[in-house]
Each structure stands twice: as structure tokens, then as C-alpha cells.
Amino acid sequence: MFRFGIIVCAAFLLYPFFLPDDFYGRMAAEVLLAAIGASAWNILGGYAGQISVGHAVFFGIGAYAPLLIFTKFGLPPIVGVPVGILVSTAVTVVIGLPTFRLTGHYFSMATIAVAELIRLVISNWDYVGAATGLMGPAVARTWLDLSFRSPIPYYYIFLAVLACLLLLTWHLQRSRMGYYWRAIRAGERPARSLGVPVVRYKLYALLLSAGFTSVAGSLYSLMVGFIDPESGFGILKSVELIIIAALGGAGSLFGPLVGAMILVPLQTMTNSLYGGGGSGLTYIIYGGIIVLLARYEPGGLLDLWHRMMSRRAHRADVAAAKPHAS
Amino acid sequence: MTIIQVIASGLLLGAVYALFSSGLTLIWGMMNFINFAHGEFVLIGMYIAFLVVTYLNGGPLLFVGTAAVLLFGFGIVIYYGLIRHVMRGPILAQILSTFGLALLLRYLAFFIFKADFKTLPDTIFPGTVNIGGIFLGMPQLVAGGVALVITLGIHLLLKRTTIGSQLLAVSEDRQAAMLMGIRPDRMQAIAWGLSAATAGVAGALIATFYYISPTVGESLALTAFVVVAFGGFGSVPGALVAGLLIGVIQSLSAYLLGPIYKDIVVYAMFVALLWIRPTGLFGKAA
Amino acid sequence: MLLRAQNVSRSFGALLALSGASLDVTEGEIVGLIGPNGAGKSTFFNCVAGDLTPTGGNILFNDVDVTRATPEAHAKLGIGRTFQVPATFVELSILENVMVGAFLRHPDRNDARAAALEVIEFTGLKAVASAPARTLGTPGRKRLEIARVLATQPKLLLLDEALAGLTPSEVQDAIALVRRIHAKGITIVIVEHIMEVILTLAQRVLVFNQGVTIATGTPREVVDNTAVIEAYLGRRHARNAGAHAP
Ligand SMILES: Nc1ncnc2c1ncn2[C@@H]1O[C@H](COP(=O)(O)OP(=O)(O)O)[C@@H](O)[C@H]1O
Ligand SMILES: [Mg+2]
Numbered sequence: 001m002f003r004f005g006i007i008v009c010a011a012f013l014l015y016p017f018f019l020p021d022d023f024y025g026r027m028a029a030e031v032l033l034a035a036i037g038a039s040a041w042n043i044l045g046g047y048a049g050q051i052s053v054g055h056a057v058f059f060g061i062g063a064y065a066p067l068l069i070f071t072k073f074g075l076p077p078i079v080g081v082p083v084g085i086l087v088s089t090a091v092t093v094v095i096g097l098p099t100f101r102l103t104g105h106y107f108s109m110a111t112i113a114v115a116e117l118i119r120l121v122i123s124n125w126d127y128v129g130a131a132t133g134l135m136g137p138a139v140a141r142t143w144l145d146l147s148f149r150s151p152i153p154y155y156y157i158f159l160a161v162l163a164c165l166l167l168l169t170w171h172l173q174r175s176r177m178g179y180y181w182r183a184i185r186a187g188e189r190p191a192r193s194l195g196v197p198v199v200r201y202k203l204y205a206l207l208l209s210a211g212f213t214s215v216a217g218s219l220y221s222l223m224v225g226f227i228d229p230e231s232g233f234g235i236l237k238s239v240e241l242i243i244i245a246a247l248g249g250a251g252s253l254f255g256p257l258v259g260a261m262i263l264v265p266l267q268t269m270t271n272s273l274y275g276g277g278g279s280g281l282t283y284i285i286y287g288g289i290i291v292l293l294a295r296y297e298p299g300g301l302l303d304l305w306h307r308m309m310s311r312r313a314h315r316a317d318v319a320a321a322k323p324h325a326s
Numbered sequence: 327m328t329i330i331q332v333i334a335s336g337l338l339l340g341a342v343y344a345l346f347s348s349g350l351t352l353i354w355g356m357m358n359f360i361n362f363a364h365g366e367f368v369l370i371g372m373y374i375a376f377l378v379v380t381y382l383n384g385g386p387l388l389f390v391g392t393a394a395v396l397l398f399g400f401g402i403v404i405y406y407g408l409i410r411h412v413m414r415g416p417i418l419a420q421i422l423s424t425f426g427l428a429l430l431l432r433y434l435a436f437f438i439f440k441a442d443f444k445t446l447p448d449t450i451f452p453g454t455v456n457i458g459g460i461f462l463g464m465p466q467l468v469a470g471g472v473a474l475v476i477t478l479g480i481h482l483l484l485k486r487t488t489i490g491s492q493l494l495a496v497s498e499d500r501q502a503a504m505l506m507g508i509r510p511d512r513m514q515a516i517a518w519g520l521s522a523a524t525a526g527v528a529g530a531l532i533a534t535f536y537y538i539s540p541t542v543g544e545s546l547a548l549t550a551f552v553v554v555a556f557g558g559f560g561s562v563p564g565a566l567v568a569g570l571l572i573g574v575i576q577s578l579s580a581y582l583l584g585p586i587y588k589d590i591v592v593y594a595m596f597v598a599l600l601w602i603r604p605t606g607l608f609g610k611a612a
Numbered sequence: 613m614l615l616r617a618q619n620v621s622r623s624f625g626a627l628l629a630l631s632g633a634s635l636d637v638t639e640g641e642i643v644g645l646i647g648p649n650g651a652g653k654s655t656f657f658n659c660v661a662g663d664l665t666p667t668g669g670n671i672l673f674n675d676v677d678v679t680r681a682t683p684e685a686h687a688k689l690g691i692g693r694t695f696q697v698p699a700t701f702v703e704l705s706i707l708e709n710v711m712v713g714a715f716l717r718h719p720d721r722n723d724a725r726a727a728a729l730e731v732i733e734f735t736g737l738k739a740v741a742s743a744p745a746r747t748l749g750t751p752g753r754k755r756l757e758i759a760r761v762l763a764t765q766p767k768l769l770l771l772d773e774a775l776a777g778l779t780p781s782e783v784q785d786a787i788a789l790v791r792r793i794h795a796k797g798i799t800i801v802i803v804e805h806i807m808e809v810i811l812t813l814a815q816r817v818l819v820f821n822q823g824v825t826i827a828t829g830t831p832r833e834v835v836d837n838t839a840v841i842e843a844y845l846g847r848r849h850a851r852n853a854g855a856h857a858p
Contacts, residue, residue: 051421098601105360106559108421109551110600116548117593124586176715176724183701183712190699193661195687195716195764235544239429242422250418283433290426294412298419 012159016152025151031264032158033219038244038256039165040212045242046251047169047178048205049185050100053238054111057095057118058088058210060232062217064122067134067227076144077136081218088214089207096206100199103188112235119233133228136221146222154223161219162257165212170253172208181205185251213241236283243290249300258302263289331460332581333574338462338470340573342528345473346546347553347565348480349524355560356497356517359413359420363404363428365547367397367522369435371529372538379446386450386468386534393526401522405515428543436540443537450534469531476527477569480520481562493517497560545589549576552596614639614674614799615691615768620659621668621823622652629655631823632669635801637768642790642800644814644831646807651820653803654696657770660801661693662686673768687716692766696773696803698753702746706737709745709756713763728763735759735789750777755786762793769793771802775809787812807835 019025041055065087066080099110123131137145148154172178180201183191188198221227231237244263249255263286270282297304350364361367371393378389404427412423451464484490495503496513503510536542553572557564572592579591615637622630630652637643645653658664660671662683670679673689681689701709710728718724732741737759740748748756754774761769775786783806790813794800804810810817810831817834819827827837 045418049417051418053421053425095597102600104417105354105358105421109360109362109555110596113548113551113593113596117590117597120586120590120593124590175721176719179708179712179715179724182704182708186701186703187699189663189683190695190701190760191712192683193663193687193693193695193699194713194760195684196712197682197684239425242425246418246422280433280436283429284437287426287428287430287433290422291408291430292426294415294419294423294426295408298412298416298422 016155022151025155027265027268029151029154029158029223030268031260032155032162033216033223034240034244034264035257035260036158036162036165036219037213037216037241038248038260039162039169040209040216041241042209042245042250042256043169043172043181043212044202044205044209046245046249046255047173047185048181048202049251050202050205051108051242052111052206052209053108053235053242054113054115055209055213055241056233056235056237057091057115058213059217059220059237059241060118060122060227060229061088061091062214062219063221063227063232064128064134064217065214066218067136067221067225068128070136071129071134076146077222078144078146081215084214084218085211088210092203092206092210096203096210097199100202100206112238115233115235115238119229119235122233123229129228131229133226133232134221136225138225147225151223154219158219161215166253166257168208173253177201177204182251239286243286243293246293246298246300247289249302252300252302255300255302259300262301329578329581331462332577334457334460334462335466336574336577337570338466338573339577340570341470341473341477342532342569343549343553343573344477344566344569345531346525346528347550347557347569348477348562349521350550351554351557351560351562351565352480352484352493352517352524353521354554356493357413357514359409360424360551361521362421362424362547363431364424364521364525364550365543365545366428366431366435367400367525367543368529368532368546369538369540369543370400370431371397371526372533372536372542373435373439373529374526375446375530375533376444376538379450389533390472390527390530393530394523397526398519398523400526401518401520402515404522405518409518410511410514428547432540432543439538439540441539443539445537446533463535465535469534472531473528474566476524477562477566480524481566484562489516548589549592552592555596555599613637613672615660615801616672617656617660617669618671619669620656620666620671622655622659622664623667628823630659630666633820633823633825634669635818635825637799637801639767639799640797641816642794642802642814644810644817645801645803645820646805646810646817646834647820650822652823653820654772655823656820657693657772657801657803661691661770663693687764687766690765690767691770692761692764692768693770694754694757694761694772694774696776698750698757700745700748700753700756702744704745705742706745706748706756706759707732707741710737710759710763713760716764731759731763734792735762736785751779751782754778755789758789758793762798766798768799768801771800771804773803773805775804775806783809811835 015028016025037059041052044050044052062084065084066077069075069080069083070077095114099107099114102110122128128134137147180191180196183194183196184198184201192198217232244259245256246259247263248257248259266285267282270285274281293300346364346368350361353359353361374393374396375389378384378392382388408423408427412419451468453464454461455464455467484494492508493513493516495506495508496510500510549572553565553568556571557568576588576592580588583591613636615635617633617635619632619634620630621628621632633652633656647653655664659666662678662681662685665680670677672678673691676689678686678689701712707728710731711724714724714728718727732738735755735758737755745756758774775783778786787809790800790802802813814831817829817831818825819834827834
């Protein structure tokens with residue numbers, strides 16, 4: 001297991017050195033970015049079991065902040081990253097707390113409504129560019145603008161952020177926080193009877209989740225250099241975060257990364273196959289995958305994998321126990 | 327005078343909202359389950375109307391009837407094929423199931439019919455009616471009237487008929503209903519059929535005066551959420567009152583503040599409702 | 613007085629599930645709570661555990677008013693409860709279930725784990741500790757329910773039909789477990805349908821019917837009380853009482 005981990009880490013670190021061209025570098029950077037966003041969603045949706053369908057709000061805030069800081073004040077966009085986190089956190093406290101009084105389907109429905117409201121407001125608010133959105137610096141003024149032609153620097157920045165996020169999640173997962181989250185997901189009533197302050201721990205999950213989703217949004221607009229209401233706050237953004245996490249395995253550490261490694265290349269492929277109109281096909285595939293997942297493998301691919309592995313181990317045990325059986 | 331005109335057309339639109347929201351609230355009341363694809367069911371109803379009119383030259387009775395029947399069947403298929411298998415599973419699977427379905431249907435429509443707006447010819451219900459100086463479009467009037475009648479019909483169906491009392495028995499207490507010889511699975515399938523049929527009929531009616539495009543389902547679904555939340559979960563009369571109210575509020579805010587505000591105001595009211603009485607929203611205790 | 617519940621009422625809409633129930637529990641007691649289905653026993657537990665806010669009356673725990681406190685505050689103060697229908701965290705392992713309880717007093721993971729393992733040993737779940745909780749049947753889940761709440765180190769333990777649905781030999785094991793819990797100095801209020809259990813465990817019994825207390829006393833007194841026999845135990849117990857008579 002340990003050796004496997006080393007090999008995977010090495011593969012991620014060395015991958016850019018074996019690239020045929022920027023196309024694959026860019027796709028790899030997008031995979032990591034998607035994994036960051038989905039891992040951030042995973043803290044609230046996967047571990048704590050609160051299925052937010054409104055995380056685009058945080059992604060959008062994170063994506064707008066750097067470009068707004070740049071267009072309005074001429075500061076390097078990266079200054080917007082902490083601003084995005086701060087605003088997301090504030091939104092979390094203002095909107096998250098009342099929403100948390102709702103549970104299950106009703107919580108999800110409320111998150112959609114809140115996100116759509118914010119998207120509509122942003123689309124009609126001239127200060128933030130209304131429907132057109134915002135642009136970043138056309139050419140990098142200093143390296144602080146983090147505007148690179150090659151995808152490789154983005155790749156390493158994203159890798160570093162993802163590593164930090166996963167390390168933090170791993171640490172929390174095995175501490176009291178993680179146990180309380182999973183208890184809340186399994187049942188709020190029994191969790192409370194065991195002394196779990198449910199609202200407080202849900203809020204912790206939301207704060208972390210919102211903060212890192214905001215970072216994912218910032219990184220997105222730093223790389224792309226452009227943002228509009230649809231790609232920042234659109235409901236499809238929320239859906240993307242969820243499906244990536246759920247495909248790999250919601251509530252597992254590496255689920256979102258696995259999901260991203262499958263879905264992002266798939267999306268790139270369908271888009272290039274069908275050109276501009278391809279996004280329709282992409283979402284047909286998304287929809288199909290989601291339905292099939294929900295119906296057959298709600299635990300995601302990692303869960304399926306673990307079950308297959310333990311079944312194989314079990315068969316091996318049985319075979320070893322009965323050497324004369326055949 | 328204009329303001330009365332606006333309120334009147336808001337009421338007619340609201341009646342259609344009430345119709346498809348009553349389908350959503352029926353499912354919620356029975357199974358604590360929100361169908362996130364409900365707006366896309368409405369969308370299917372709209373496209374059925376479009377196809378029947380365009381290719382079969384069918385009249386309103388034919389396309390509304392076709393939408394009702396096909397969607398009733400579709401609802402039952404969705405129940406047996408998908409919902410039944412996820413409804414006792416993890417909450418993520420429950421939510422993803424209809425959410426994925428919504429995406430699938432929306433973008434299938436996009437793939438088949440492309441993004442352009444389609445409309446039905448305005449000869450289906452031609453003209454306007456003048457009621458004491460208020461001018462109302464014939465299509466809106468028919469749609470609103472029919473929607474109102476059907477919504478009341480569903481209410482009566484639930485309250486006055488055997489099938490209605492069986493549906494309610496399952497929603498009250500599944501176990502007890504089973505002991506009384508009612509098959510919950512079958513009743514829930516019927517509820518899904520009915521729910522989808524309300525969406526289909528509403529879609530077919532809306533199509534007579536509204537443009538058809540793959541993304542309209544999304545905002546219609548949100549409207550239905552808001553209606554259901556205001557009307558109380560599981561309550562058809564509640565959906566009726568809230569539907570009319572939301573229709574009027576939308577029309578008024580579009581008229582007084584500008585078209586872009588019609589959704590903003592409604593969603594903002596919804597968020598405010600979350601703030602003020604989040605628990606008071608439930609039709610019955612959670 | 614460890615617990616002092618005075619005139620506790622709770623209504624659900626028009627239904628008055630509990631109308632003015634009172635119970636005083638001194639430290640070290642085992643109190644039995646009996647009554648027919650729907651008498652309001654679980655509702656009373658829910659009120660005492662903070663899961664439901666009473667619509668009337670008040671509840672003191674160690675002289676602190678907890679009438680309106682949250683369930684988690686109750687747990688923190690030392691009131692633990694099991695649910696009549698086990699509310700197992702099925703996605704977690706048995707050890708993890710118990711650790712959730714243990715984290716209340718042991719914020720550190722290793723401490724919580726050690727404490728949980730101790731409870732698991734104590735409750736006889738050691739052999740299955742690492743198995744997923746969903747693999748347990750009802751008897752196992754009832755036991756896990758007890759283990760989990762013990763891990764929160766309660767002073768007062770409310771057991772809601774923790775022995776229902778067990779086979780006779782499992783019941784004997786469970787009685788022994790309750791005795792061992794009591795021997796640790798934990799005060800217990802137990803709701804149970806099986807009279808034998810109440811007779812062997814409880815020092816004092818309270819009988820509920822339709823939301824009111826209709827009798828209190830030693831198990832013997834209660835069993836011989838005609839009101840109780842009529843209102844709750846009916847003919848079936850009248851027979852049993854005959855068999856017990858000298
Ligand atoms: N959450 C609730 N909502 C409505 N009625 C309830 C609720 N909980 C209990 N009741 C009702 O209160 C009465 C007492 O129930 P309960 O306390 O569970 O009785 P017991 O545990 O003694 O069998 C019953 O009539 C029951 O139906
Ligand atoms: Mg009970």
C-alpha cells in the first residue's frame with residue numbers, strides 16, 4: 001500500500017516531463033482543478049452528508065474575486081484569492097446557518113434556490129460585469145499575475161493545493177471532526193443524543209468546503225483569465241462538483257480525484273468530438289452517469305473497487321482453507 | 327386598470343403553476359421525496375404538444391390528452407425503473423437519481439430539438455377576451471381555466487375517491503396501509519404517474535402561449551419548489567393558493583420592477599421564508 | 613436528587629401524549645417504567661433526553677434546569693439514552709459507532725479509541741468490533757446502542773425497550789449487562805415490556821397509561837395493584853399473577 005502511494009505521488013510529480021504537448025498538460029491541470037473543487041464539495045456533501053447543489057455560489061465568488069480585484073483596483077488577481085475565501089465564509093454564515101435547519105431533499109432544494117438567486121443577481125449587476133462577466137490581465141505584468149502561457153506552472157500550483165486539501169481532509173477524517181461528520185450523515189438524531197453539536201459541526205464542514213471551493217474558483221479564473229455568470233455561478237457548475245465526487249466515491253478521500261481523472265478527459269473528448277454543440281452531449285452523458293450511479297453504485301467507483309477486492313481476498317481465503325476441495 | 331390586467335394574467339399563469347406544483351407536492355407528501363426532474367416532465371409535455379401539432383396537425387384535446395397519457399406512463403416507468411430502487415438508499419442516491427434524470431432529459435431535448443425557441447401557431451386558441459375592460463389572451467384563459475379545474479379535480483380525487491384514500495393511507499403510514507391490504511408500491515407508482523401527468527398537461531397548456539426551449543424546465547422546476555414550500559409540503563389546496571399567489575407576484579414584479587425581477591423577487595421571497603420559518607414550511611412534521 | 617421531572621407534558625397537535633408525568637430518581641437507583649403501547653413512555657424519555665421540548669412542566673438534572681436544553685447538552689451533562697428502534701450508524705463499523713460516543717469525553721482520537729475498546733469489551737462486542745454495523749441484527753444493534761451511549765460516560769442512563777425482541781437467553785445476558793452497568797455506579801431508568809425483567813432489575817416501578825402515572829411502588833406492589841392489572845396488563849397478566857401467588 002505504502003509503495004503504491006509512493007508510485008502514485010511520483011507519477012503525479014513527474015507527469016509533466018512526459019508530455020507530448022500542451023494539450024495533455026492542460027487537461028491534466030483541469031483534472032487537478034476539478035479534483036480540488038470536488039474534494040472541497042466532498043467535505044460537506046460526502047463526509048457530512050449535506051447534499052449541497054448550490055456550491056457554484058462559492059466557486060463563483062472565488063472566480064470573480066481575483067478578476068474583480070484586477071479590473072477595479074489593478075492589483076494582481078492573486079490578491080483576490082483570500083478575498084474570495086472571506087466573502088465565501090461570510091456568505092456561508094449568512095445563508096448557511098438558516099439553511100442548515102433544513103435536512104435531506106429539502107436542504108438540497110434550498111441550496112439550488114439560493115444559488116439561482118445569486119446567479120440572477122450577478123447576471124444583472126453591472127459592477128461585476130453583468131451577463132458579460134470579467135476579464136483578467138491580457139498579458140502578465142509581473143509573475144505575480146500568475147498568467148502563464150504553458151499549463152505546467154498551473155499543473156504544479158493545482159497539485160500543491162490539492163495535496164494540501166487532501167492532507168487536511170485526511171487529518172480531519174481520522175480525528176473527532178471526521179467521526180462527527182459521518183455520524184451526522186448517518187443520523188442527526190442519534191448523533192445529537194451522543195453529544196454531537198450537529199449544527200456547529202455542519203457549519204465547520206460548510207466553512208471548509210466553501211473556502212476550498214472558493215479557492216478552486218479563483219484558480220479557475222486565474223488560469224482561464226475570464227469569468228461569466230454561467231461558468232461561475234451556473235447550476236451546472238454545482239452539478240459538476242457533485243458528479244465528480246460521486247463518481248469516484250462521495251465521502252472517501254480519493255473519490256473526487258478518481259472521478260476527475262475519468263470525467264474531465266471524457267468531457268474533453270466529447271467536446272472535441274462534437275465541437276461547440278458538444279456540451280449538450282457532455283451533459284447527456286453526465287445525466288446518464290448520475291442516474292446509473294444512483295441506481296446501481298451509490299457508493300461510487302472506489303466503493304465498487306473495494307468490494308471487488310475484498311471479494312477476491314475472500315475467495316482466496318476460502319481456496320486456501322480448502323486445499324483438497326478440488 | 328393595467329394593474330388589474332397584470333393581476334388577472336398573473337392568476338392565470340399561477341393556475342398553471344398550481345397544476346404542476348400539485349404533482350410535485352403529491353410525491354413529497356407521500357414519500358418525502360423531491361422530484362428534481364419535475365420541470366423536465368413539464369418540458370416533455372411542451373414538446374409533445376409541439377410534435378402533435380406540427381406532425382399530426384392535432385388539436386388541443388389531442389395534444390393535451392397525449393401529454394397526459396404519455397407522461398402518466400412515463401411517471402410509472404420512472405418509478406419502477408429508478409425511484410423504487412433508490413428511495414430507501416442513501417440520501418445522495420435519492421437526490422442524484424432525479425437530478426441526473428433532469429440533466430439527461432434536458433440535454434436530450436437540447437440534442438434533439440436544438441437550443442432554438444419553438445412556438446405553437448397562435449391559431450390554436452385565437453384571439454383575446456374582453457372582460458369588463460381587461461383583455462386576456464385566449465390561450466392563457468384556456469390554460470388557466472383548465473389548470474384550475476384539473477387541480478381541483480386532483481384535490482377531489484385525493485379526498486373523495488377510494489384510490490385517493492388509498493394514496494393518503496400510504497402517505498400516512500406505509501405499514502398500516504399494507505396491513506389494510508393496500509400495496510404501497512402500486513400506490514406510489516400511481517402517484518408518480520399522476521404527478522408526471524399533471525406536469526405533462528401543464529406543459530402542453532403552457533406551450534400554447536409560451537416559447538418552448540430545453541432550459542425552460544429548470545426555471546419552472548424552481549417555481550414549483552417555491553410554490554410547494556409556500557403552500558406547505560404535501561398539500562394540494564396549499565399548492566393551489568400558493569401557485570396563484572406566486573403567479574400574481576411574478577406578474578406584478580415584472581410589471582413594476584422590470585422583467586428580470588420576476589424570478590429574482592420570487593426566489594428572494596423563498597430565501598426569506600427559509601430565514602423566517604424554515605420549519606414552518608413543512609406541511610407535516612418532519 | 614439526580615433527576616427531578618415535574619408535571620412533564622407533551623402534546624402532538626391535538627394529541628396529549630404525556631400529561632403531567634413526574635419522576636424523581638436518586639443516584640444509584642434502577643427505576644422501571646412500564647405501561648401499554650402508546651402510554652407515553654418513549655415520549656417521556658424524549659423529553660428527559662432533550663429530544664423533545666415538553667409543552668409543560670420542568671426537568672431538573674443535578675439541580676440544573678434542563679427542560680429546554682438541546683440533546684447534545686443533555687449528553688454532555690451526563691444523561692444518556694438508547695432509542696426504542698435502534699438508531700445505528702449503519703455506514704460505520706461497530707468500533708466507530710462506539711468511538712462517536714467516546715469522543716464526547718476524549719477529544720483525542722487515540723484516547724477515544726482506547727475508551728471505546730474498553731466499552732466494547734465490557735458489552736461483549738469485542739469479537740465483531742471491526743465489522744460494519746449494518747451486519748448486526750436487532751439484538752446486536754440493541755447492544756451496540758447501549759455500548760455507544762456508555763462510551764459517553766453517562767450518570768443517568770435511559771434504556772428504551774433495550775431488551776425487546778431478544779430471545780430468552782439473550783435477555784438473561786442483557787439483564788446481566790444492565791446489572792454490571794449499574795454496578796459501575798450508573799443510575800438507570802428502564803422501559804421494558806417483559807415483566808420478569810422489571811421484577812428482577814427495578815427497585816421501583818412507575819406505571820404509565822395514556823400519558824399519566826397510574827401507579828408507583830415496588831415491583832411487587834405494582835404487580836398486585838388492581839388498577840395496573842386492569843388498565844395495562846389485562847387478563848394475560850392476571851393469569852401470570854395467579855401463578856406467582858403463594
Ligand atoms: N413524533 C410524534 N408525532 C405524533 N405523535 C406521536 C409522536 N411520538 C409519539 N406520538 C404519539 O404519542 C403517544 C405516545 O407514544 P409513545 O411515547 O411512543 O408511547 P410508548 O413508548 O409508551 O409506547 C402515541 O399515541 C403516539 O402515537
Ligand atoms: Mg415506546
